Amino acid sequence: MLLYRSDEWYNRLSQEELQKLINQNKAWFERLTGQGKAKPGRALERTGVTVSGKNGRFVMDGPFAESKEAIGGYLTLDVETIEEAIAIAQSSPGLAYGGSIEVRPMADECPLDVRARELAREEQLVNA
Amino acid sequence: MNMNTQNQNGYMLLFRGNDWTKSLSPEEKQKVTDQWMAWFKRLTDDGKAIAGNPLERESKIVSGKNRVVSDGPFAESKEAIGGYFLLDVASFDDAVAIARECPGLPHGVQVEVRPVAGECPIASELKHEAQFAHA
Numbered sequence: 342m343l344l345y346r347s348d349e350w351y352n353r354l355s356q357e358e359l360q361k362l363i364n365q366n367k368a369w370f371e372r373l374t375g376q377g378k379a380k381p382g383r384a385l386e387r388t389g390v391t392v393s394g395k396n397g398r399f400v401m402d403g404p405f406a407e408s409k410e411a412i413g414g415y416l417t418l419d420v421e422t423i424e425e426a427i428a429i430a431q432s433s434p435g436l437a438y439g440g441s442i443e444v445r446p447m448a449d450e451c452p453l454d455v456r457a458r459e460l461a462r463e464e465q466l467v468n469a
Numbered sequence: 470m471n472m473n474t475q476n477q478n479g480y481m482l483l484f485r486g487n488d489w490t491k492s493l494s495p496e497e498k499q500k501v502t503d504q505w506m507a508w509f510k511r512l513t514d515d516g517k518a519i520a521g522n523p524l525e526r527e528s529k530i531v532s533g534k535n536r537v538v539s540d541g542p543f544a545e546s547k548e549a550i551g552g553y554f555l556l557d558v559a560s561f562d563d564a565v566a567i568a569r570e571c572p573g574l575p576h577g578v579q580v581e582v583r584p585v586a587g588e589c590p591i592a593s594e595l596k597h598e599a600q601f602a603h604a
Contacts, residue, residue: 342524344550383555385481389583390565397569397580404581410548412483414586427529431536441532443542445550446525453490453502460495 342447343416343430347440348409349387354438365434373418373429382416409440417447478585479519480564482554482571486547487526489577504572509554512567516557523552547579555585 351359373379393399404411418426423446430442490498512518528549530541542549558564561584568580 342522346530383478383481384586386476386584386586389581391485391579391581392565392568392571393574393577393579395575397565397571397574400565400569412550412581412583415553423527423529427531427538430529430531431538433531436531436536437534441530443550444529444531446527448523448525448552451502451505451523451552453498453505456490457495457498457502460498464495 342445343382343418343426343433344443344445345413345415345435345440346410346443347413347435348411350439362434362438369432369434370416378418378420378429380417380419382414384414385412387411387413413440474561474584475559476561476584477559478587480556480558480561481583481585482556482564482568483550483581483583484552484554484571484573485550485579485581486573486577487549487551488547489573493576501572501576508570508572512554512556517563517567518554519557520555521553524550547577551578 351362354362370379370382374381389402389404390400391403393401418429420426420429423444426444426446430436430444433442436442490501493501509518509521513521528541530539531537532539554567556564556567558567561582564582564584568582571578571580574580
C-alpha cells in the first residue's frame with residue numbers, strides 16, 4: 342500500500358504546472374493499472390476528525406491540512422516485493438514537488454493475532 | 470467540522486497507534502482481536518464496510534526530488550497507521566459512530582475519520598483556479 346503524505350503543496354503550483362502534473366499522474370496510474378500492478382486508489386478530503394479514548398468519547402478536528410504528515414490518499418499495489426513497491430513509489434510524478442510516500446506491506450493476518458500466538462508459544466515453553 | 474455532512478464517496482477509518490498492545494496479556498490481546506474481527510464482519514455483513522486491511526509494521530518512506538528511501542514511520546510511533554477500513558456510509562455522523570465502536574479505543578488506539586474525495590483534490594483545485602481566472 343502506498344500512503345501519500347503531504348501538506349497542500351499543490352496550492353503553490355501555477356495552473357500550467359498543475360495541469361502538467363495531473364496529466365503525468367494520469368499516465369503513470371494508467372500504465373500501472375494496465376500492467377496489473379495497481380488497483381484503484383482513493384483521494385481523501387482534507388477534512389476529518391480523530392476519535393480516541395474509551396468508548397470514543399473524544400472527537401477532535403484534525404489532522405490539520407497544513408501538516409506535512411497528513412495523509413492525502415492511497416494506492417493499493419499488487420506486487421510481490423517491497424523493492425518493487427518502493428520503485429513504483431519513486432516513479433510517482435508528484436514527488437518532485439514535495440510530500441512523501443509511505444510504503445507498507447499489507448498483512449495477511451492481523452499483527453495482534455500473530456503477537457498473541459507468539460506469547461502463547463513463549464508461555465508453553467516456560468511451562469514445559 | 471460539520472458532523473451532518475453527507476458524502477456519497479464514503480469514509481475511511483485510519484487506525485493509529487502501534488505500541489498499545491504491549492501492555493496487554495495474551496488473553497486480552499486475543500479478546501481484542503476477536504472483537505475487532507467480529508466488528509469488521511458485522512460491518513461487512515451490513516454492507517457498511519467495503520474493504521479493510523491491517524498493515525505490516527515494516528515501512529519505508531520515499532521523498533523529495535531525489536526520491537530518497539528511508540525507514541519509517543517507526544513501529545513505536547503513536548501516530549503510525551496500523552490498518553484501515555473503507556466505509557460505505559452516507560454521513561459523517563454514521564462514520565464517526567462506527568469509529569467510536571472500535572475495540573482498540575479503550576487501549577489507546579486513535580481512529581482518524583476522513584471523507585473519501587470524489588476526485589483528486591489537486592484536480593478540484595485546478596478547476597477552482599480556472600473559475601477565478603474566467604470570472
